[in-house]
Amino acid sequence: MADDKIVISRAQQEKPHFLSDSGVKGGYHEPADSQQEVGNLLPMRARRALRLVAVAAVAALLAAACSTTKQSNTPSGGGGAKKIALLLPETKTTRYEAQDRPLFEAKVKALCPDCQILYQNANQDSAKQQNQADAVLTNGAKVMVLDPVDSASAASIAAKAKAKGVPVISYDRLILNADIAYYISFDNVQVGKLQAQSLVDKLKKDGKTGSIVMINGSPTDNNAKLFKQGAHSVLDSSGFKIARQYDTPDWSPDKAQTEMEQAITALGKTGFVGVYAANDGTGGGAIAAMKGQGITPIPPVTGQDAELAAVQRILSGEQYMTVYKAIKPEAEDTAQLAVDLVNGNTADANSLANKTQNNGQKDVPSVILTPIAVTKDTAKDTVGKMISDGFLKAADICTGAAAAGCQAAGISS
Numbered sequence: 277m278a279d280d281k282i283v284i285s286r287a288q289q290e291k292p293h294f295l296s297d298s299g300v301k302g303g304y305h306e307p308a309d310s311q312q313e314v315g316n317l318l319p320m321r322a323r324r325a326l327r328l329v330a331v332a333a334v335a336a337l338l339a340a341a342c343s344t345t346k347q348s349n350t351p352s353g354g355g356g357a358k359k360i361a362l363l364l365p366e367t368k369t370t371r372y373e374a375q376d377r378p379l380f381e382a383k384v385k386a387l388c389p390d391c392q393i394l395y396q397n398a399n400q401d402s403a404k405q406q407n408q409a410d411a412v413l414t415n416g417a418k419v420m421v422l423d424p425v426d427s428a429s430a431a432s433i434a435a436k437a438k439a440k441g442v443p444v445i446s447y448d449r450l451i452l453n454a455d456i457a458y459y460i461s462f463d464n465v466q467v468g469k470l471q472a473q474s475l476v477d478k479l480k481k482d483g484k485t486g487s488i489v490m491i492n493g494s495p496t497d498n499n500a501k502l503f504k505q506g507a508h509s510v511l512d513s514s515g516f517k518i519a520r521q522y523d524t525p526d527w528s529p530d531k532a533q534t535e536m537e538q539a540i541t542a543l544g545k546t547g548f549v550g551v552y553a554a555n556d557g558t559g560g561g562a563i564a565a566m567k568g569q570g571i572t573p574i575p576p577v578t579g580q581d582a583e584l585a586a587v588q589r590i591l592s593g594e595q596y597m598t599v600y601k602a603i604k605p606e607a608e609d610t611a612q613l614a615v616d617l618v619n620g621n622t623a624d625a626n627s628l629a630n631k632t633q634n635n636g637q638k639d640v641p642s643v644i645l646t647p648i649a650v651t652k653d654t655a656k657d658t659v660g661k662m663i664s665d666g667f668l669k670a671a672d673i674c675t676g677a678a679a680a681g682c683q684a685a686g687i688s689s
């Protein structure tokens with residue numbers, strides 16, 4: 277089966293889940309009818325025993341079928357497999373599992389049928405990511421695509437990879453002070469500028485003056501620093517006062533909600549006119565805090581990622597803006613780079629990189645993509661583009677409270 281080539285993350289990460297989630301359930305439910313019939317004729321204990329035998333048999337079959345994905349100590353190159361590691365940072369932000377991973381996997385599969393992907397997600401834990409990186413290197417990864425939880429400490433991962441001759445592609449977040457092969461991301465200072473400029477323009481248009489609350493991303497993420505820098509370049513000279521400012525550990529929406537609750541307590545329910553939130557998860561946390569305190573109407577809130585829930589909030593009027601970063605070219609160009617590198621085509625890989633980005637140690641050949649601001653006013657074009665790009669589906673967006681907004685913007689499924 278073609279899918280053997282792709283290593284499914286959870287299979288490697290947490291073997292018990294592999295058995296209970298993907299393995300046993302699938303194999304167990306299919307013959308459910310016949311089991312039901314036998315089961316009705318047998319006493320409970322015998323039924324349980326039968327079930328256990330079935331579970332063991334399915335597990336053994338799966339182990340055999342997927343053996344290529346589980347040989348963690350296979351010498352590199354064993355069986356001719358070209359192994360590419362994809363290490364992503366977290367799951368609370370929906371992009372990683374909904375966009376980055378499947379788009380990357382599909383493109384690698386199309387470009388290189390005999391490549392294997394070793395996928396891991398660190399759930400925002402940098403120590404865990406270090407272990408995952410060690411594991412994929414031991415498992416014979418020839419190229420590592422790394423979106424670091426911690427841009428600074430990931431330098432030690434890059435050093436280990438380099439010692440094994442494994443090139444590292446710094447995916448979306450820059451790995452600092454390390455000898456990495458490529459960096460691919462968006463213009464992240466521009467993301468911050470778009471967020472802040474949209475907020476300032478809206479507040480000025482509405483005749484508002486006064487304070488705003490700033491909810492930034494994770495202090496270990498170099499991108500968060502760049503978003504903040506871009507935002508400050510607009511906000512600091514805007515005439516609005518940044519009355520409260522937070523860095524949000526792990527980009528956690530829950531922590532953003534707590535930060536916003538603290539800001540409301542300190543400033544009062546009417547003590548601010550807008551909220552700069554660095555992404556849709558933290559923006560959602562801020563909105564939840566304001567709703568929880570009964571603040572209406574909710575002042576303009578920014579975001580980023582064009583997550584389904586955020587696009588719906590924009591169409592229903594709860595969130596003011598988001599930033600659409602088309603993940604497809606980011607993931608697919610990375611797949612192209614990784615496949616070129618695994619095949620030793622450095623010339624082709626080099627021709628993809630159109631810029632350089634200094635990471636403190638070197639000018640890293642880079643691919644830098646362009647972000648797009650999204651508001652309700654521009655939804656016809658911007659949300660329309662997400663739909664035509666295949667990023668989101670109109671049928672998913674235009675439900676519940678977002679349906680009327682879709683209709684008003686001329687978006688239909």
Ligand code: BGC
Binds near residue numbers: 369493
């Ligand atoms: C990414 C954002 C994402 C955030 C939280 C940043 O590095 O660029 O798209 O929302 O991390 O995962």
